[in-house]
Amino acid sequence: MKRVPRYGTTRSLVEAALLAALTVVLCLATVYLPFVGLFTGFFWPVPIVLLGVRHGLRLAALATLVAGLLVAILANPLTALSMFLGLGVLGLVLGYSMRRRTPPLRTVALGGLALVASLLLLFALSLLVMGVNPFQSYLALYQDSIKGVLEFYRRLGLKGETLAQMEQTLTQTLTMMRYLIPMALVAGSTFLSFLNFTLARAVLGRLGFSYPGFPPFSTWRFPRTLAYGYAAGVLALAAGHYWHQDIFNHIGLNLQAIFQLLLLIQGLAVVWHFLEKNRVPAGVRTLVVALALFMPLFGQLLFFLGLFDLFFDFRHLAA
Numbered sequence: 001m002k003r004v005p006r007y008g009t010t011r012s013l014v015e016a017a018l019l020a021a022l023t024v025v026l027c028l029a030t031v032y033l034p035f036v037g038l039f040t041g042f043f044w045p046v047p048i049v050l051l052g053v054r055h056g057l058r059l060a061a062l063a064t065l066v067a068g069l070l071v072a073i074l075a076n077p078l079t080a081l082s083m084f085l086g087l088g089v090l091g092l093v094l095g096y097s098m099r100r101r102t103p104p105l106r107t108v109a110l111g112g113l114a115l116v117a118s119l120l121l122l123f124a125l126s127l128l129v130m131g132v133n134p135f136q137s138y139l140a141l142y143q144d145s146i147k148g149v150l151e152f153y154r155r156l157g158l159k160g161e162t163l164a165q166m167e168q169t170l171t172q173t174l175t176m177m178r179y180l181i182p183m184a185l186v187a188g189s190t191f192l193s194f195l196n197f198t199l200a201r202a203v204l205g206r207l208g209f210s211y212p213g214f215p216p217f218s219t220w221r222f223p224r225t226l227a228y229g230y231a232a233g234v235l236a237l238a239a240g241h242y243w244h245q246d247i248f249n250h251i252g253l254n255l256q257a258i259f260q261l262l263l264l265i266q267g268l269a270v271v272w273h274f275l276e277k278n279r280v281p282a283g284v285r286t287l288v289v290a291l292a293l294f295m296p297l298f299g300q301l302l303f304f305l306g307l308f309d310l311f312f313d314f315r316h317l318a319a
Contacts, residue, residue: 012055019047020063020070027071027083042195044083045091049200052095053209060095064088082122087192089118094197098204104197104214111193116185135181139174146170179250183257218273221317222266224310230259260303267306268292273315 026044030037048067052060064084072080093114097107126132150167158166177184201211214220233255240248268289275285291298309315 012059016051016055016059016063019051020067022047023064023067024070024074027067027080028074030083031071031075031079042192043199045087045094045196046200046203048088048091049095049098049196050203050207052092053099053200053204053211054207056099057092057096060092064092085122086115086118087196090115090189090193090196094193094200098197098200098211101211104212108190108193108197111197112186112190115189115193119185119189139178142174142177146174176253179253180257182250183254186258187261217269218276219315219317220266220269221313221315222262222306222310226259226262226266227307227310229255230263230307233257233259263306263310264292264299264303265306266309267302267304270305270309270314271302 023044026040026047030041030044033040048060048064051063068080068084068088071083090111094107094111097110102110123134126134146167149170150163153163153166198213201213204211233252236248236252236255238252240246240252271288272285275288292302293299305314
């Protein structure tokens, strides 16, 4: 297993400058190039991760600060603050953890927690300094888009009960979004942490630095406590309906959503296992993932499959 390389001061500073410049380019592409920004907006912290792994936290933090100042000058100070206080912190935490050879699951979890904390700090700063609630602004934007969607379908000739039903569905979605902001924050942060970890590990592998990855997806299996977490969400919802306390509804819906997502992933791993075992082409397996994401009924089936797999171990992994 290859250790983290150590370089002289000059070489380290040169590499830090190059990676800081690359970070600036990716950030500016995210800000000024909408279509390119759809991709760079997710993985621009990767150079920070590489720098943290190869040269340590101190140099990575210095390069991140310099890159942030350049983005503030070339773009906008508030944009730079929101980007680097969010994903910039994620890059530093991932780089530090990977340099210390922290296990992959813990590395991704630490990155996700750091990103959640950074986003909450950004939320607090926005609320205290500018008096703007980012979550409310986003929900207000979605509410305005509902009016536009309904007006569009009204012009197409849709009316009566069908239009009313569509309006009710969109309004219910907005209400659910208000409840599920914490779950979305945790799930989104974890996904971004996993994505940047995966990309950084692949690049580090090309540079000759080995770092352990996650086991094959077909072998993923969560502990049985997931079922108890989901049950706790059901009980919290029941308590909310019984005592008419909205806080229990918030807690219950978020617990249910988080554990349901994890159980769906386990159900997908079960299906992936048997598809691999029967040598089903990769394209068909990818189609299964797409169905799980875009077809609620299929997603529900995978959720129950993952739930039962906790207790019946369909893949015989425990043995």
